[in-house]
Amino acid sequence: MAADSSSLRIGLLGAGRVASHLGPALWRAGHHVAWVWNRTPAGAATLADQIPGAVAATGPDLKLLPPVDLYIVAVPDAAVAAVLAAAALPAGALVVHTAGALPLSVFDGFANLRGGVFYPLQTFSPGRAIDWTTVPLCVEAGAATDEATLLALARSLSKTVFTVATPQRQALHVAAVFASNFTNHLLGISHALTQQARVPFELLHPLIRETVEKALHHPPFGVQTGPAVRHDSATLDFHRAALAPHPGWLTVYNELTASIQAQNPGAGANNGEPSQL
Template identity: 45%
Template sequence: MEKPAYKIALLGAGNVAWHLAPALEKAGHEIVYVYSRTLANAEALAQNLKAAQATDQPDFSQTSADLYIMAVKDSALPELLQAAVFPENSLVAHTSGTLPLMVFEPYKNIRGAVFYPLQTFSKNTPVSFRNIPFCLETTDENAMLLLQKTAGSLSEQVYKVNSEERKILHLAAVFACNFTNHLFGISAEILQQNHLRFEMLQPLVEQTVQKAFSQNPFSVQTGPAIRHDENTIQTQLQFLQTNPTYQQIYELLTRSIQQKS
């Protein structure tokens, strides 16, 4: 795919923007503005870019950009969208996994779009965009072409995904990523409290993930729940008696596994 250079303004200076901005520059695009309601945050990101101007004013009426990317929290986006001023017919895309394209419906002077990278981002954890799926949506054909070229300059996985499909993808991602990470945290806490190393689980976790993506995950389930090993289950529940929340999680997941067996 052809990879033309675009002028891009980023609204947001959080985890997504922190990784997306330098990746876009590396792909040949120009980040012209970085907005954050806290100027220091915008400046911190802009300092890592070639020539981006930092601002805490969401008035872009006198700016010129091919694409305005709103990389902010879902809860902050409606308020920012209401406050922001864009040049007529600007292409404005959000990066949310859950907010529908319809969030742009009241704003007839802009072309709304979705530019959603399906990945978890933390500021201090490097990511490679090459294999990150980008889910794109817009009703404007020319806008879709620009989005595809922009995403294609970053990743080999670019998809047209409508709002309903994206909502389902995000739900699945919550189970696969957020809930799984929380379970990792529980595992690490149990081990650390008992003077054992979390790193000992790494080969087990890697093998589990590998199997899950090479076969049906339910078909390769292992452990005491799938074996209906009640002695082990009760022993482990007893161990968790000082933490009722962890007990409930253990019981709920055990029942779910057994219902699928």
């Protein structure tokens, strides 16, 4: 894709889930991903092959990275500081990480770098296409000019772009874990229970869709349903007995039930309703 005058020449450090989605998206937005580095050369080569014009960076010790306009560090949170310390980046280089929980201050120990954050608020999995125009992008930088650069980059990808300081971004990341990771784990338990009962998981699809749609259009606590919010002890006890063979899941059930009831302490027993969702 042809680049215009606002395109950036970008180096991508990492070839995992975020990088494998972000790299091709940057190219489609008109930027030039010059190279991809990864801890394993094969990983770098695989991703570079998916981005026209990109090459796999040589030098596993991070000492031979060609200069670019922007260095994007898309590696696990715990590895960011180590990568920054090992990379031979030119003085004054603009470098960003893509983590939700990692503070901007991770760059404080690298006075020769201009640090920033380019956080895509989305879940990324292999084989799943992402519509980047809908992905919220949260930007933070230590300097106003760098923030402007990152905002322009973000707007070339997405229609939803925000400047978000570290404390708010970290709170947002916790909320995202509840909304995505924990929800997916609960759906996994549901899937396993339906498999165990030999009924199709697809029977729950309409319920899942309605639950999510309702939560998107109303304050979720305000539309809570189920035996916990009704303080329906008979149904709760039946569920606990059914989950006895799965003590880990029973613990999750009890903790969530307690949390729902703490949020709704005034609900009456069964609330005059039949045992339903």
